[in-house]
Amino acid sequence: MLSTLPLAAFEATMPTPSPSSSSSPSPPPLGRTAVRPAWQTLPEPVRHAVAEQLPAPIASVADQGGGFTPGIAAQLRLADGTAVFVKAVPATHPLAEVYRHEGHTAARLPLATPAPRLRWTATTGAWVVLVFDNVDGRHPDLTPGSADISRVVNAVAAMSEALTPCPILDVEPSSTARGDWLHGWDLIAGQVPADLGAWERRHLNDLIKAETLWRAHANGSTLVHGDIRPDNLLVTVDGTVAVVDWARASRGASWQDVADLVPHLIMAGHTPAAAESCLAETPAWQKTGVEVLTSYAVAYAGYWTGMSRQPAPEGVPHLRSYQRHAATAAIAWVRHRADATSPVA
Ligand SMILES: Nc1ncnc2c1ncn2[C@@H]1O[C@H](COP(=O)(O)OP(=O)(O)O)[C@@H](O)[C@H]1O
Numbered sequence: 571m572l573s574t575l576p577l578a579a580f581e582a583t584m585p586t587p588s589p590s591s592s593s594s595p596s597p598p599p600l601g602r603t604a605v606r607p608a609w610q611t612l613p614e615p616v617r618h619a620v621a622e623q624l625p626a627p628i629a630s631v632a633d634q635g636g637g638f639t640p641g642i643a644a645q646l647r648l649a650d651g652t653a654v655f656v657k658a659v660p661a662t663h664p665l666a667e668v669y670r671h672e673g674h675t676a677a678r679l680p681l682a683t684p685a686p687r688l689r690w691t692a693t694t695g696a697w698v699v700l701v702f703d704n705v706d707g708r709h710p711d712l713t714p715g716s717a718d719i720s721r722v723v724n725a726v727a728a729m730s731e732a733l734t735p736c737p738i739l740d741v742e743p744s745s746t747a748r749g750d751w752l753h754g755w756d757l758i759a760g761q762v763p764a765d766l767g768a769w770e771r772r773h774l775n776d777l778i779k780a781e782t783l784w785r786a787h788a789n790g791s792t793l794v795h796g797d798i799r800p801d802n803l804l805v806t807v808d809g810t811v812a813v814v815d816w817a818r819a820s821r822g823a824s825w826q827d828v829a830d831l832v833p834h835l836i837m838a839g840h841t842p843a844a845a846e847s848c849l850a851e852t853p854a855w856q857k858t859g860v861e862v863l864t865s866y867a868v869a870y871a872g873y874w875t876g877m878s879r880q881p882a883p884e885g886v887p888h889l890r891s892y893q894r895h896a897a898t899a900a901i902a903w904v905r906h907r908a909d910a911t912s913p914v915a
């Protein structure tokens with residue numbers, strides 16, 4: 571376990587690096603991280619198929635820049651004053667199955683889920699298309715002192731009530747659905763990058779050992795969103811939080827969605843201790859073992875550290891710089907937990 575990392579005395583006294591100390595270029599602000607084809611580039615028969623599903627003609631279109639996938643994401647304002655949100659990706663695209671999974675999940679979410687309703691999904695004209703109710707909202711501000719923090723924490727912590735027991739029978743357990751990708755130190759050890767930090771290099775074996783424990787505690791009877799981060803959250807004018815993008819949902823333990831907020835709070839400027847204290851009152855945080863949370867932090871740190879060094883996927887230019895910043899935040903989180911729980915440095 572990382573709590574027993576043999577930290578040398580001098581390491582324990584070293585300051586935990588802050589996310590801003592990273593020398594890599596900053597990713598663009600939330601809402602401008604994706605490079606997406608515009609709605610107008612969707613073949614006319616596909617746009618026509620969407621329009622046929624709508625209660626009124628399309629009056630205006632606003633392409634959305636949040637997230638990282640290179641699919642179409644657009645808000646369509648309709649002549650009757652309502653609006654819908656459309657996602658679409660070619661049926662041959664490697665992400666097509668992910669979009670189908672999202673459609674399958676979104677169609678089965680209980681009404682009490684704080685998520686926009688899926689109105690229609692189909693594979694049409696060789697495109698996978700999803701049409702949702704539009705959420706008129708903005709991404710939450712998670713910087714220290716923001717009123718959005720308690721809104722987001724409360725919404726994410728509370729949503730497990732609507733999602734337990736898991737309303738979808740054929741969704742994969744979190745231990746495999748998430749465990750298959752949420753790790754990285756094992757892979758890093760196979761080819762240690764030249765620029766790997768000295769601390770990570772020194773503790774690589776301990777990090778490899780620590781990054782798997784959480785999986786044994788990941789299963790449960792809740793539908794887990796699995797991708798809780800600010801660009802998948804929208805805050806409406808009355809302060810309600812909507813959770814979008816259910817593409818990575820799995821069946822498991824609800825603490826995962828709550829704990830996912832920690833690295834994003836750190837990226838937004840919190841110290842790791844302050845980020846954790848934002849969640850301290852939630853039952854999910856309180857009932858999850860210290861070692862499980864440490865393992866989870868280690869897994870995210872390994873995942874982002876490894877992925878950020880991979881070549882950029884086609885059409886996704888900002889993902890790697892985002893992951894570098896995320897890795898810095900997650901490593902700060904791990905070091906905080908190691909410092910806080912290590913018996914003797
Ligand atoms: N129902 C919705 N209403 C309004 N905007 C939305 C809705 N769903 C998503 N968005 C916006 O579009 C962006 C991309 O959508 P998302 O479902 O997260 O796609 P991706 O899989 O590309 O991340 C989000 O970051 C959010 O800003």
Ligand SMILES: [Mg+2]
Nearest residue numbers: 637801802815
């Ligand atoms: Mg998203």
